[in-house]
Amino acid sequence: MDYVIEDQKPQISDELRLIPMWSVALAIALFAAVQATVHLYLAQHQHNLPPRGFLVFWSVAWGTVIAVYTVMVGYVTRDAKRRGMNRALWTPLVIFMPGAIGLVLYFLLRQPIVTACSQCSASIVPGMNFCPQCRFQLAPTCPQCQRTVRITDAFCGNCGENLAEAHAYKDAMRR
Numbered sequence: 001m002d003y004v005i006e007d008q009k010p011q012i013s014d015e016l017r018l019i020p021m022w023s024v025a026l027a028i029a030l031f032a033a034v035q036a037t038v039h040l041y042l043a044q045h046q047h048n049l050p051p052r053g054f055l056v057f058w059s060v061a062w063g064t065v066i067a068v069y070t071v072m073v074g075y076v077t078r079d080a081k082r083r084g085m086n087r088a089l090w091t092p093l094v095i096f097m098p099g100a101i102g103l104v105l106y107f108l109l110r111q112p113i114v115t116a117c118s119q120c121s122a123s124i125v126p127g128m129n130f131c132p133q134c135r136f137q138l139a140p141t142c143p144q145c146q147r148t149v150r151i152t153d154a155f156c157g158n159c160g161e162n163l164a165e166a167h168a169y170k171d172a173m174r175r
């Protein structure tokens with residue numbers, strides 16, 4: 001029996017691959033801009049500056065925060081797309097809401113990753129056992145109560161149906 005069992009837990013490496021290059025480039029540019037502003041501009045135009053060690057710490061810390069946040073915005077633009085969420089709404093929300101509230105909201109409210117039926121390519125939400133468009137079986141289910149079962153289960157965990165027998169019966173019917 002062929003089932004399409006999608007791994008619903010994305011790997012860290014997959015998540016990192018999702019980050020677009022433009023956001024990494026922008027993050028590096030913004031980090032450099034913060035350093036330049038603090039060390040070149042302020043040093044020349046401001047008097048009674050705080051000690052140099054504090055300035056270096058301050059500029060690196062803020063540069064890092066801004067760079068990481070830029071990469072996160074890039075991630076959100078890609079992640080929202082694969083989850084079928086409105087990018088035009090979420091991207092400005094994540095960028096402009098103060099204190100990273102937009103980003104926190106995004107991770108709290110994001111939808112599950114949408115996959116496609118291998119038969120008819122209709123959108124599949126995780127947890128579905130059958131494709132809602134073509135009835136293609138996405139996960140093994142109990143023939144009695146239609147709940148999801150594991151392919152190794154001998155009996156249904158919900159209704160106790162003897163799955164091995166049911167499968168044998170089905171296979172015999174097919175011949």
Ligand SMILES: [Zn+2]
Nearest residue numbers: 117120131134
């Ligand atoms: Zn389908």
Ligand SMILES: [Zn+2]
Nearest residue numbers: 142145156159
């Ligand atoms: Zn059952």
